Amino acid sequence: MLGIEYLVDALTPTHLLIALLGVVAGTVIGALPGLTATMAVAVLVPFTFSMPTASGLIMMGAIYTGAIYGGAYSAILLNTPGTPSAIATTFDGYPMAKRGDGDLAITIACIASVVGGLVGAAFLLGLSPPLAKVALAFGPVEYFWLAIFGLTLIASLSEANLVKGLAGGCLGLLLSCVGVAEVSADIRLTFGSQTLLGGIEVVGALIGLFCVPVLIDLVGTPERHLKVTGESRGFRLPEALAIAWRGKFNLLRSSLIGTFVGILPGAGGSIASLVSYSEARRASKRTERFGKGEPDGVQASESANNATVGGGFIPTLVLGIPGTPPDAVILGALLVQGVRTGPNLFTEHAAVVYTFIYGLFLATVLMLPMGLLIGRYAYRTIVTVPKAMLVPAVAFMTIIGTYAIRNSIADVVMMILLGVVGWVLNRFDFSPSPIVLGLILGSIAERGFVQAWVLGTATDNVAGMFFGRPISLLIIFFIALSLFYPLLARRWRLKQEAMRVE
Amino acid sequence: MRNPNSLAGGLLAAAVAAFAFGGPAVAFPDKPISYIIPFGPGGESDVTARHQQPFFKKMFGQDLVISYKPGGGGAVGWAQLNSLKGDGYTMMGVNLPHTVVQPLQKDVGYKTDDLVPIIYFHYTPDAIVVKADSPFKTLEDLVDFGKKSPGKLTFSGSAKASANHIAQIRFDKMAGIKSTYVAAKGTGESNQFLLGGQVLASWGYTSVGAQLGAQARMLAVAMDKRHPGFPNVPTFKELGYDLISGAYRGIAVPKTTPEPLRKQMSEMFIKVNKDPEFRKRLENDGMAVIDVDYAGMPAFIAEQKKVLTAVAKEAGIVK
Numbered sequence: 001m002l003g004i005e006y007l008v009d010a011l012t013p014t015h016l017l018i019a020l021l022g023v024v025a026g027t028v029i030g031a032l033p034g035l036t037a038t039m040a041v042a043v044l045v046p047f048t049f050s051m052p053t054a055s056g057l058i059m060m061g062a063i064y065t066g067a068i069y070g071g072a073y074s075a076i077l078l079n080t081p082g083t084p085s086a087i088a089t090t091f092d093g094y095p096m097a098k099r100g101d102g103d104l105a106i107t108i109a110c111i112a113s114v115v116g117g118l119v120g121a122a123f124l125l126g127l128s129p130p131l132a133k134v135a136l137a138f139g140p141v142e143y144f145w146l147a148i149f150g151l152t153l154i155a156s157l158s159e160a161n162l163v164k165g166l167a168g169g170c171l172g173l174l175l176s177c178v179g180v181a182e183v184s185a186d187i188r189l190t191f192g193s194q195t196l197l198g199g200i201e202v203v204g205a206l207i208g209l210f211c212v213p214v215l216i217d218l219v220g221t222p223e224r225h226l227k228v229t230g231e232s233r234g235f236r237l238p239e240a241l242a243i244a245w246r247g248k249f250n251l252l253r254s255s256l257i258g259t260f261v262g263i264l265p266g267a268g269g270s271i272a273s274l275v276s277y278s279e280a281r282r283a284s285k286r287t288e289r290f291g292k293g294e295p296d297g298v299q300a301s302e303s304a305n306n307a308t309v310g311g312g313f314i315p316t317l318v319l320g321i322p323g324t325p326p327d328a329v330i331l332g333a334l335l336v337q338g339v340r341t342g343p344n345l346f347t348e349h350a351a352v353v354y355t356f357i358y359g360l361f362l363a364t365v366l367m368l369p370m371g372l373l374i375g376r377y378a379y380r381t382i383v384t385v386p387k388a389m390l391v392p393a394v395a396f397m398t399i400i401g402t403y404a405i406r407n408s409i410a411d412v413v414m415m416i417l418l419g420v421v422g423w424v425l426n427r428f429d430f431s432p433s434p435i436v437l438g439l440i441l442g443s444i445a446e447r448g449f450v451q452a453w454v455l456g457t458a459t460d461n462v463a464g465m466f467f468g469r470p471i472s473l474l475i476i477f478f479i480a481l482s483l484f485y486p487l488l489a490r491r492w493r494l495k496q497e498a499m500r501v502e
Numbered sequence: 503m504r505n506p507n508s509l510a511g512g513l514l515a516a517a518v519a520a521f522a523f524g525g526p527a528v529a530f531p532d533k534p535i536s537y538i539i540p541f542g543p544g545g546e547s548d549v550t551a552r553h554q555q556p557f558f559k560k561m562f563g564q565d566l567v568i569s570y571k572p573g574g575g576g577a578v579g580w581a582q583l584n585s586l587k588g589d590g591y592t593m594m595g596v597n598l599p600h601t602v603v604q605p606l607q608k609d610v611g612y613k614t615d616d617l618v619p620i621i622y623f624h625y626t627p628d629a630i631v632v633k634a635d636s637p638f639k640t641l642e643d644l645v646d647f648g649k650k651s652p653g654k655l656t657f658s659g660s661a662k663a664s665a666n667h668i669a670q671i672r673f674d675k676m677a678g679i680k681s682t683y684v685a686a687k688g689t690g691e692s693n694q695f696l697l698g699g700q701v702l703a704s705w706g707y708t709s710v711g712a713q714l715g716a717q718a719r720m721l722a723v724a725m726d727k728r729h730p731g732f733p734n735v736p737t738f739k740e741l742g743y744d745l746i747s748g749a750y751r752g753i754a755v756p757k758t759t760p761e762p763l764r765k766q767m768s769e770m771f772i773k774v775n776k777d778p779e780f781r782k783r784l785e786n787d788g789m790a791v792i793d794v795d796y797a798g799m800p801a802f803i804a805e806q807k808k809v810l811t812a813v814a815k816e817a818g819i820v821k
Contacts, residue, residue: 042543046565049556136698140684180574183685184662187608197581197611198573265694266687319697320713321690328544328690335713335787336552342715406571406578407538451684455700458653458682 026066034401085269120310144448172438212419262311540579581611
């Protein structure tokens with residue numbers, strides 16, 4: 001049952017070492033802005049050829065897990081998501097760091113990531129085949145509505161500056177149109193340039209819009225980067241655990257959202273963390289504190305994005321369809337090793353699969369001590385290094401990281417350009433997240449729309465296609481909820497106050 | 503042994519002298535070779551390159567370092583290939599029909615004749631794939647449905663103007679039906695739509711049939727003879743449709759790579775190709791191995807250009 005007999009196989013000293021190394025390597029790579037989880041896994045795949053299949057898989061899974069967690073470091077300390085799935089971590093992580101609670105934020109992120117990772121892996125272990133069927137029920141139309149949902153979340157998260165948030169989102173959508181169009185393959189907005197043919201690369205834009213303004217400001221102001229209290233307070237583990245316990249429903253809910261979104265191929269950690277952050281904010285008693293350094297925000301985002309690791313493996317292993325880009329690399333490596341994915345994977349290759357899944361559990365658990373240790377060093381380094389060294393070092397890393405994605409100088413130029421644009425926009429109170437989210441969601445929305453339209457017209461049922469399917473209607477309901485809930489809640493609250501006054 | 507250090511030193515000096523005066527034919531390759539895939543990771547180009555890695559290492563002692571340069575359906579990579587160093591240590595995956603059809607459609611930054619392929623080592627024949635529980639049991643069932651309900655026969659496939667799309671257009675004409683093609687981001691998404699029932703069938707490759715295993719069935723393959731891995735699947739030719747096509751994959755080098763190096767690299771990869779274990783692995787994954795080397799390249803490309811240009815014009819995707 002549940003392949004328990006393979007648990008022992010997974011817990012060998014070799015596997016322990018592999019998982020440990022993998023998690024550490026992944027965390028470090030994920031923390032560096034520009035180096036993504038996909039890159040980390042892709043570079044290390046050839047090493048796994050000489051290993052037995054299960055060990056190689058454990059290593060790749062450990063690297064992937066570590067990298068998704070590592071993205072939180074630069075998100076919290078440098079306001080730059082290390083990977084797109086850490087975007088929502090910046091919302092509260094960076095404010096916490098600015099007021100001196102960076103070490104607490106990192107510890108919270110670690111615990112949340114571990115919880116999320118375990119939940120995702122648990123679903124992978126026990127419920128893969130039925131959940132894979134759920135993933136298949138999502139067609140082009142559902143992806144379209146999901147992307148629209150993501151975009152409306154941008155609006156609701158920018159409550160303070162609704163118009164500016166929406167404008168940012170629209171700019172992001174426009175940027176997503178540059179290059180070869182989704183589906184129709186028309187060339188748009190390249191102004192004849194060869195380099196723009198490849199479109200605007202998301203991670204480069206991410207670094208540009210988030211990190212460059214921070215660097216410019218660091219250079220421009222005399223104060224220290226982050227507030228530092230007198231003595232080091234260690235990990236602040238008891239504090240963090242108390243906060244985690246207080247937020248246990250949040251953690252669980254966010255992990256579930258993360259797992260579920262991870263099951264949908266192509267959805268990604270950014271959507272997962274965004275949706276859970278938004279839900280956490282809506283359901284919390286401390287709604288106003290979100291965005292100003294509320295630990296629950298960090299918990300929501302980090303548990304969701306690590307849950308996508310386990311969730312993403314479900315369609316990868318059961319259907320042979322990669323859930324996220326690192327899954328595509330791992331899938332390729334599996335194929336080369338002769339492992340056929342499919343519903344029979346759990347029976348035909350039970351040894352490999354179950355050993356791998358237990359290895360994933362192992363790596364996630366190991367992430368706790370390792371993550372805390374590495375986090376402490378990261379925090380101390382960023383906080384104590386003088387700005388004169390910090391800024392050039394980070395700038396250098398961002399350039400290398402952006403270049404490494406597509407071996408393209410054009411991406412680096414684009415990053416710097418967008419960085420300057422982002423800095424200017426910052427001064428007018430435009431936040432970078434709506435822009436990046438528009439960029440990411442634009443292609444998903446467009447592709448979903450065009451494909452759904454083609455299918456709808458083929459079956460002479462366009463209206464039914466867009467508005468007639470049960471899952472779509474559910475998503476549309478959530479869209480309406482997220483759009484109107486803040487207004488309704490506020491009106492209700494005002495009415496309550498008015499009644500009390502009388 | 504009088505003085506091992508001086509012996510070692512002498513040997514080292516001799517080795518260095520050999521390399522210095524040896525010339526490229528002897529020393530190549532003496533460091534890892536950069537193998538750029540102009541698509542994202544996980545696709546057929548990536549997987550077959552990864553199959554080549556261990557064999558190349560075994561035969562020639564150096565690593566193939568795979569990196570990705572996706573964008574524009576491969577165009578971004580191919581447009582930049584000739585600006586890379588032509589010293590034999592940089593090469594890029596190259597595909598047909600993309601490299602013939604793309605430049606005919608619009609300005610994509612390169613022309614077909616700009617590229618220098620040194621080998622085409624496999625192709626994935628087109629195939630019609632249906633879900634295992636699909637009501638279509640034979641190709642005729644599918645064609646009948648297409649005739650009865652024009653437009654309602656929905657196919658998913660990878661991208662527009664790709665091998666999948668061209669095959670769909672050609673077959674529609676041959677069978678006298680009008681089907682609807684839904685372009686997916688890639689084979690992964692195309693498979694997702696097929697398995698999820700969003701479309702009725704899929705124009706894919708034999709490699710898709712292998713990848714999806716028992717979840718799907720192939721109705722026909724676009725090959726001359728049946729695929730050894732799928733002896734029960736008829737060819738389009740057997741069923742009366744003259745359709746032999748697919749996506750070809752190979753390796754190209756920058757234009758500045760000197761002739762002797764091009765020949766040498768071609769021979770090296772042909773050697774990898776001829777390894778029986780390598781061939782078996784590719785065939786297991788549903789590919790059809792071919793051995794087009796540098797010498798045979800001009801004739802092969804000329805033939806492909808002729809066929810694909812005619813096909814593309816007929817399909818209405820180029821003028």
